[in-house]
Amino acid sequence: MRGKLITLEGIDGSGKSTVAGKLQENPAIKAFEPVFTREPTKGTLTGDAVEKAIQSDTDQLAELFLFTADHAEHLAKIVKPALEKGKIVISDRYSDSRYAYQGITLKTHLENPLEWVKNLHRDWTIVPDLTFLFDIRPEVSIQRCGKRGEQSKFEKIEFLRKVREIFLRLAREEPERFIIIDASRSPEYIEKEVTEKILEFLSRN
Numbered sequence: 335m336r337g338k339l340i341t342l343e344g345i346d347g348s349g350k351s352t353v354a355g356k357l358q359e360n361p362a363i364k365a366f367e368p369v370f371t372r373e374p375t376k377g378t379l380t381g382d383a384v385e386k387a388i389q390s391d392t393d394q395l396a397e398l399f400l401f402t403a404d405h406a407e408h409l410a411k412i413v414k415p416a417l418e419k420g421k422i423v424i425s426d427r428y429s430d431s432r433y434a435y436q437g438i439t440l441k442t443h444l445e446n447p448l449e450w451v452k453n454l455h456r457d458w459t460i461v462p463d464l465t466f467l468f469d470i471r472p473e474v475s476i477q478r479c480g481k482r483g484e485q486s487k488f489e490k491i492e493f494l495r496k497v498r499e500i501f502l503r504l505a506r507e508e509p510e511r512f513i514i515i516d517a518s519r520s521p522e523y524i525e526k527e528v529t530e531k532i533l534e535f536l537s538r539n
């Protein structure tokens with residue numbers, strides 16, 4: 335039986351990686367022996383290319399294709415093999431990040447970048463079975479990013495406000511797939527809520 339793909343999404347600083355780390359140590363989640371992964375991938379040719387691209391003023395269309403190439407590699411080498419073995423896969427960021435972020439960065443290149451990027455994926459991607467959207471005001475998430483000391487070119491309030499709007503639109507369009515999490519709560523509270531929702535989902539599917 336095919337496994338289940340669960341994704342964590344949200345703007346920079348929304349707390350996805352912190353909760354992903356907690357889930358990896360959570361006994362109730364560990365019992366399912368899930369595969370934890372992320373996009374952009376780490377330690378791969380495509381993930382390294384993405385890392386370099388987002389640290390420089392790479393053309394937005396070129397950046398999209400690098401993120402998308404990384405997604406193809408992620409599917410082929412990690413996601414598909416795990417799902418075919420019946421495993422649960424939990425990914426910290428996935429395609430919805432591309433739709434939300436490049437749906438904004440490509441406004442200078444394309445008339446309707448969100449639909450164009452979604453169509454680019456349509457015939458070959460794997461749609462998640464469950465997506466947690468860590469929703470937070472960019473004013474709060476940017477403060478958190480500042481505290482952790484690193485600054486990516488995407489960590490700008492007005493940009494993240496537009497990215498957040500796309501994430502919320504994606505969630506409205508697929509209410510059966512998305513669970514919106516109030517990411518302003520404590521990491522402990524969010525871990526508990528996400529764990530409960532995952533266990534509930536797995537008991538039904």
Ligand SMILES: Nc1ncnc2c1ncn2[C@@H]1O[C@H](COP(=O)(O)OP(=O)(O)OP(=O)(O)O)[C@@H](O)[C@H]1O
Pocket residue numbers: 344345346347348349350351352353478479481482517518519520521524
């Ligand atoms: N619920 C929370 N409340 C307060 N601070 C938090 C919370 N979750 C994470 N943080 C802190 O905010 C910063 C960003 O957290 P984290 O890296 O988990 O966010 P993220 O969504 O993965 O960000 P990015 O996508 O940019 O990697 C870290 O310094 C982390 O310690």
Ligand SMILES: Cc1cn([C@H]2C[C@H](O)[C@@H](COP(=O)(O)O)O2)c(=O)[nH]c1=O
Pocket residue numbers: 346373374388401427428429431432433435436486488489
């Ligand atoms: C998968 C993906 C990510 N991004 C952006 C989101 C972040 O600002 C950076 C790096 O992500 P991380 O979680 O901080 O490692 O890249 C994007 O623009 N498009 C994507 O498809």
